[in-house]
Amino acid sequence: MRVVIAEDEPLLREGLTLLLRGRGFEVVSAVGDAEALTAALAGDPPDIVITDIRLPPGYRDEGLRVATEARRRHPGLPVVVLSSYVEKEYARELLSDGHGGVGYLLKDRVGDVAEFVRSVRRVAEGGTAIDGEVVSQLVARSRPDPLSALTPREREVLALMAEGLDNAEIAERLVLTERAVLKHVGNVFTKLDLPPSSPGHRRVRAVLAHLRQAGRGS
Template sequence: MRVVIAEDDALLREGLVLLLSTSGVEVVAAVDNADDFLSVVAADRPDAVIMDVRLPPSFRDEGLRAAVAARRLHPGLPVLVLSAHVEHSYATELLTDGAGGVGYLLKERVGKVERFLDALRRVAQGGTAMDPEVISQLLALRRVSDPLDTLSAREREVLGLMAEGHNNTTIAELLVVSEGAVHKHIRNIFTKLDLPADEAGHRRVLAVLAYLNR
């Protein structure tokens, strides 16, 4: 796997380079600003990119804007956002463009190297890796009168785990229920949210995120 890193914190940037290199991942480039990131991606499209949200010069949302711009030029470019913040405006655009291969993890909540590497691999393969807090904040932006209010507590749990990128088997294990029960909950979720019932894998997660952005 060939990866480009865009992170302004030199210590974290070099730490990611070392971590990925020792894990068999080739780091094509590690840059500290959006302009260099876009140049590298344009010159030699990598298999995935790891982005911080806030990059120079304003340290606001340059990273996310660069990620959105890169995916417009290269549809489906896998992007894993690794940030200390949830930026709603460009986050929803990135997560709901329908191309797949997206992830958004909060730095403070990535407690294990294995979890981070697993998320990166899933995203690189066209899947989704979402931090529960990101989903929670997106949900909080929804209007008061919302079909999500019709979901049961268990359906909300299943929806949250779906949004994290887990498959049905893992959801069943985490909730200590049968896979049949998970299938039933997912059917109910799609029905209540008026989403296609035949969505599967990461596409169903993107469908949920697209709904949240409507």
């Protein structure tokens, strides 16, 4: 799996490079600023981009801008953005194109190596990996919306889907049976009008609908 990394902190950049190479990823480029990231993405796109939101020269949202522009040129290009804290506006922008293959992870969670690697693989396969703190802050201030038909339990299940948990992991987190979780997931799909024949990955589409709408309430 070919990876491009953009991170201005040399120690973290080198750490991510060594971590991923040690687990079978091919790090084709590891850069420290927005200009170098743009150059790294100018040719054939990698399988996934991992970038800090804030990069030199301005340390504002340069990493996110380059990544979202790359996704416009290559729809669905998997992108994981890293941030030191939750920035709801940036999370909403990342989700705005409606495609899967997105992740928003807080840097202090990258220390859980196994979970970080799982998140990268999940996003590369077209799924989502949204940090639970990001989900919590988006959902906490959401307005009434098309998701209002969901029960509180169904919203809990959908929020955990946004983190990238599968049904077994959701069942363990909520102390439910997998059969009960499967029923809740089915109800979410039905209420969001996502039948089995619906194009695209229903799980990802449900998550994106959830997070985009929640972000509008912030």
